[in-house]
Amino acid sequence: MPAAQDRDPTKLRSHRWLAPDDMRSFGHRSRMKGMGFDDIDFADRPVVAILNTWSEMNTCHTHFRNRADEVRRGILQSGGFPVEIPVMSLGEMMMKPTTMLYRNLLAMEVEEVLRCHPVDAAVLMGGCDKTVPAMLMGAISADIPSVFFPAGPMLKGLWKDVTLGSGSDVWKYWDERVAGNLCDSDWKGIENCIARSAGTCMTMGTASTMACVTEAMGFSLPGAATIPAVMADHCRLATQTGRRAVEMAWENLKPSDFMTEKSIDNGLMASLAIGGSTNAIVHLIAIAGRLGIELSLDRFDELSRITPVLGDIRPSGRFLMEDFQDAGGLPALLARMTDLLNMDCQTVNGVTLGEQVAGAEVINDEVIRTRQNPVSPAGGTCLLKGNLAPSGCVIKSLAADPKLLKHRGRAVVFENYPEMKAKIHDPDLDVDENSVLILRSAGPLGAPGFPEWGMLPIPKKLLEKGVRDMVRLSDARMSGTSYGTCVLHIAPESAAGGPLALVQNGDVIEIDIPQRTIHWEVSDDEIQARRESMPTSIPVPDRGYSHLYAKHVMQADKGCDFDFLVGRSPGMEPAIH
Ligand code: FES
Numbered sequence: 001m002p003a004a005q006d007r008d009p010t011k012l013r014s015h016r017w018l019a020p021d022d023m024r025s026f027g028h029r030s031r032m033k034g035m036g037f038d039d040i041d042f043a044d045r046p047v048v049a050i051l052n053t054w055s056e057m058n059t060c061h062t063h064f065r066n067r068a069d070e071v072r073r074g075i076l077q078s079g080g081f082p083v084e085i086p087v088m089s090l091g092e093m094m095m096k097p098t099t100m101l102y103r104n105l106l107a108m109e110v111e112e113v114l115r116c117h118p119v120d121a122a123v124l125m126g127g128c129d130k131t132v133p134a135m136l137m138g139a140i141s142a143d144i145p146s147v148f149f150p151a152g153p154m155l156k157g158l159w160k161d162v163t164l165g166s167g168s169d170v171w172k173y174w175d176e177r178v179a180g181n182l183c184d185s186d187w188k189g190i191e192n193c194i195a196r197s198a199g200t201c202m203t204m205g206t207a208s209t210m211a212c213v214t215e216a217m218g219f220s221l222p223g224a225a226t227i228p229a230v231m232a233d234h235c236r237l238a239t240q241t242g243r244r245a246v247e248m249a250w251e252n253l254k255p256s257d258f259m260t261e262k263s264i265d266n267g268l269m270a271s272l273a274i275g276g277s278t279n280a281i282v283h284l285i286a287i288a289g290r291l292g293i294e295l296s297l298d299r300f301d302e303l304s305r306i307t308p309v310l311g312d313i314r315p316s317g318r319f320l321m322e323d324f325q326d327a328g329g330l331p332a333l334l335a336r337m338t339d340l341l342n343m344d345c346q347t348v349n350g351v352t353l354g355e356q357v358a359g360a361e362v363i364n365d366e367v368i369r370t371r372q373n374p375v376s377p378a379g380g381t382c383l384l385k386g387n388l389a390p391s392g393c394v395i396k397s398l399a400a401d402p403k404l405l406k407h408r409g410r411a412v413v414f415e416n417y418p419e420m421k422a423k424i425h426d427p428d429l430d431v432d433e434n435s436v437l438i439l440r441s442a443g444p445l446g447a448p449g450f451p452e453w454g455m456l457p458i459p460k461k462l463l464e465k466g467v468r469d470m471v472r473l474s475d476a477r478m479s480g481t482s483y484g485t486c487v488l489h490i491a492p493e494s495a496a497g498g499p500l501a502l503v504q505n506g507d508v509i510e511i512d513i514p515q516r517t518i519h520w521e522v523s524d525d526e527i528q529a530r531r532e533s534m535p536t537s538i539p540v541p542d543r544g545y546s547h548l549y550a551k552h553v554m555q556a557d558k559g560c561d562f563d564f565l566v567g568r569s570p571g572m573e574p575a576i577h
Helices: 023-034 066-075 099-116 133-142 168-178 182-192 207-215 232-251 261-273 279-290 296-304 321-326 327-336 351-358 417-423 524-532 544-552
Strands: 045-052 081-086 121-126 146-151 157-159 162-164 383-388 387-393 406-414 436-439 472-473 486-488 510-512 517-520
Touching: 045 066, 045 099, 045 232, 066 121, 081 383, 099 133, 099 544, 121 133, 121 232, 121 472, 133 146, 133 207, 146 232, 157 182, 168 182, 168 510, 182 279, 207 261, 207 279, 261 279, 261 296, 261 327, 261 472, 279 296, 296 383, 296 417, 321 327, 327 351, 406 417, 472 510
Parallel strands: 045 081, 045 121, 121 146, 383 517, 406 436, 436 472, 472 486
Antiparallel strands: 157 162, 383 387, 387 486, 406 510, 510 517
16 A cells, blocks of 8 residues: 555545535535535545445345445545445345346446446445346446455355255255155255355355455455355455455556456466356456457366366365365465466455465365365366357356266257246156257347256156256356256357257257267258248347347357447546536
């Protein structure tokens, strides 16, 4: 931080709102006073915005009211002026059709809220899945000093003597319920125990993956990603983050100063090394896009082939986030891959990633594996290409049944989600364990919003026979807490005219994960004939945000950002008011 004598308040952004002797600034100051503040509260000191995604409809952020006060304490301790600003909350559990529909809306809100207010720095309070990328995208485009404060995972679930993981165990026990193996009272017991505190899902779902990615990219304080939401350490992290935000304001340390192609690679490798959610790929492409960096699926594939999976964490491993924290957290894991990461990248902390993880110690080699004994030497998540996915698709191979990594089977096609829901458990459905279940109209445009429908349910009649995994293909995403042999993000999606739209029941499809291929065994002539008889128009809603979304959202391989938001923003503030 600059020495006290080197801090020049006239260089603060807020100075231009609050200091001049003109009529508009008089108005700003007088209304501050109307709120009970005095000159000494806000004059010549950094204004730090606490962007809070608290909401009673966001089950993962219930502790954010208190945490905002703890962030505020840190800002005051360091001589800043805290202002809490609510922004849209994207709570994964309650929103329909999917929070992903609104990720870009929150990103736009964050960008504009930062730009239009007298803000010198921001603490971004997010956690539940889409809030993380949305806030980073907005802050990058606003290019105002910002530090991310993650909500932290909830405590482990506990039912009888069974440790439960949110999301993952819901799917698992629901299959048992459908198969007739779980009574009402046990099902209710699980409902009561699986989410027993504030915080985000405590498996390595999208929230925890994105928190780790954010930390690896240098956008949050060291160790932030894994601290459980209800621990005292999390309160202290909030205060530390507030203090650091004030320093960042004096240093004018902006996202454009520390976010680079190399830091994006660090985020990607961290996500692979923890066996992270496939959703991270889409979000990282979008985040990189805001920096003017074109992150391709091929780059993801290159890094996937060299990055070992060291985090043995559910749903692809054995442990939960609390165990990861106790084992040393993300800094300890990153310290085991310094030869792969770009350790010279800068962070919000004012030091390099290398300096940040130096000395981090692994406490438990079972949770954070050694390089000699990884969960997988590489390729935890893979890019597939072929005639069914010309622009690519992904699979979390680590979470798939190894027997299905090479598989050939006949397609059972569902036109859309309602049809799938209506027919999947029909005893007359023509399906067996070798079939390939296909869901279309589930992508960014088709659903719309790119929902997490990619882990199609196993048909009841197969569950009753003991089948627990099948090959499933879709243009949807899947929850980071999901698992199974699910090929996702097929691009282009069916609604955009991708080949997935042309698949028919009985067509033969082959996936070969080791070879990274997906092949649809239909001749080019037949594909052409089917295409000619296919309707081509994409439905666009007449009004509102849905209209904007449908007109501008890009495909999965491009990160699903809006086309008009890609690239570096000038980061300007409104000149006239
Ligand atoms: Fe919020 Fe899983 S529902 S993180």
